[in-house]
Amino acid sequence: MDSDDDLPPSDAAAALRLIRHQQAVTATRLEPDARLVYWPWGVAWLIGFGLFFLRFAPDGRVLVRLPDWLPLTALFVLLLAAGAVQAVAGARAYGQVTGDSARRGLWYSCAWGLGSVSVYAALGRVSEHLPHDLAGLLWSATAVGLTGALHMAGGAIWLDRDLFRLGIWISVINLAGAFAGPGWHALVVAVAGGGGILVAGTVARLRQRHRP
Known part of the structure; x- marks a missing residue:
């Protein structure tokens, strides 16, 4: 004998509420915890670039x-760890997703990989002809700039306002740090960049928890 929970909804409004509830539950299951997506990168930037500032401060100071x-x-180690954490979280959440969403994710990952390799290969040929401090600024500013651009591209692909805004923020603080010069760029990226990613992850997680 069927229980009351197994019976179909008695009216269209109840059916619609049930459909929306199931959609929300499914979306939650297929979306990784925002903290695992954002926080590892924020910690990596905060500590990694912070160490750069402490060791290679402006005007050649230590x-x-x-x-x-x-x-x-x-x-490098922190970035690898952050990438591993995000990869595991994404695999658990999106492992059963197929179709256009899976294809977008794969192509976006390829853009990250090939874009980074091609940019760093070119930097390796140019930076050896620059002073140490300017070579460091060129590497870090280019890497951070590429990150900001790809964040904005990801936000445009998935119509994710938070990701697009984070890309804008990273691009703006990268520009400010580049104009400030060697040493200062590392400080700006560590505090405003790493801190901004941590804040973005916190906001995204709060929205996940309060999503109806």
């Missing part, structure tokens, strides 16, 4: 005597 290799190594 605020904290760290090994020369430590800031870049720490940033």
